[in-house]
Amino acid sequence: xxxxxxxxxxxxxxxxxxxxxxxxxxxxxxxxxxxxxxxxxxxxxxxxxxxxxxxxxxxxxxxxxxxxxxxxxxxxxxxxxxxxxxxxxxxxxxxxxxxxxxxxxxxxxxxxxxxxxxxxxxxxxxxxxxxxxxxxxxxxxxxxxxxxxxxxxxxxxxxxxxxxxxxxxxxxxxxxxxxxxxxx
Amino acid sequence: xxxxxxxxxxxxxxxxxxxxxxxxxxxxxxxxxxxxxxxxxxxxxxxxxxxxxxxxxxxxxxxxxxxxxxxxxxxxxxxxxxxxxxxxxxxxxxxxxxxxxxxxxxxxx
Numbered sequence: 001x002x003x004x005x006x007x008x009x010x011x012x013x014x015x016x017x018x019x020x021x022x023x024x025x026x027x028x029x030x031x032x033x034x035x036x037x038x039x040x041x042x043x044x045x046x047x048x049x050x051x052x053x054x055x056x057x058x059x060x061x062x063x064x065x066x067x068x069x070x071x072x073x074x075x076x077x078x079x080x081x082x083x084x085x086x087x088x089x090x091x092x093x094x095x096x097x098x099x100x101x102x103x104x105x106x107x108x109x110x111x112x113x114x115x116x117x118x119x120x121x122x123x124x125x126x127x128x129x130x131x132x133x134x135x136x137x138x139x140x141x142x143x144x145x146x147x148x149x150x151x152x153x154x155x156x157x158x159x160x161x162x163x164x165x166x167x168x169x170x171x172x173x174x175x176x177x178x179x180x181x182x183x184x
Numbered sequence: 185x186x187x188x189x190x191x192x193x194x195x196x197x198x199x200x201x202x203x204x205x206x207x208x209x210x211x212x213x214x215x216x217x218x219x220x221x222x223x224x225x226x227x228x229x230x231x232x233x234x235x236x237x238x239x240x241x242x243x244x245x246x247x248x249x250x251x252x253x254x255x256x257x258x259x260x261x262x263x264x265x266x267x268x269x270x271x272x273x274x275x276x277x278x279x280x281x282x283x284x285x286x287x288x289x290x291x292x293x
Contacts, residue, residue, distance in 0.1 A: 055207045059214050066218050121198050143199040174195050
């Protein structure tokens with residue numbers, strides 16, 4: 001089975017042994033992961049404020065998903081399932097290390113390229129890095145990964161009303177940032 | 185901004201304009217680690233559940249047996265006679281009744 005890269009620059013020609021789909025007619029774990037991996041990596045990276053630990057958390061997420069893939073309901077939504085695993089891995093990482101805040105600005109500054117909306121993007125990321133971890137996770141699940149409110153509620157284990165409230169507040173704050181940016 | 189949807193789209197565009205590539209070799213590392221993992225099988229989990237149910241049922245049955253059943257030991261000897269004695273007051277007469285299994289009160293032979 002040919003499998004393309006996850007997020008970096010190395011092409012892997014074959015999936016590990018034992019990854020061939022044991023249940024004929026259903027795509028394997030790696031087939032299902034392939035179209036989501038870039039989005040998954042970005043979500044983990046941003047929810048962890050561009051921490052270097054994002055690679056390890058991504059690896060743990062993929063391996064955990066692979067390990068428990070047989071418990072995944074075949075008629076379920078794979079994206080929500082794997083992002084739910086990622087969310088739990090991110091939460092574990094928050095518990096292990098809460099130094100993210102200090103690292104955020106420097107890391108964000110390093111990735112933003114000098115383009116027209118550079119300053120606005122930087123302000124949005126500065127705002128996101130200042131959010132509480134759970135709120136930041138909801139913010140990126142919505143704006144980076146493109147999940148619906150119901151899906152985010154399922155992934156993050158929150159009520160839909162709570163997700164809506166977090167997004168409402170975030171939207172209002174970003175609107176202010178944009179307003180200030182437009183005035184300049 | 186006209187409405188929230190437009191604003192959301194613009195925010196999403198700005199948020200997605202930034203990214204960082206994973207460390208080189210990450211995918212290879214993941215695949216190598218995955219090769220060492222044997223995916224968990226449902227059957228094993230089912231077997232564990234079945235075993236858990238069996239063990240808990242057996243434990244419940246053992247506890248019920250201890251609580252409900254009387255302890256088994258030597259049975260007491262059977263009663264073969266009932267003896268009743270009394271003395272009539274003011275006399276030296278002592279009356280003794282023996283009740284045995286073959287005794288039938290008011291029964292004619």
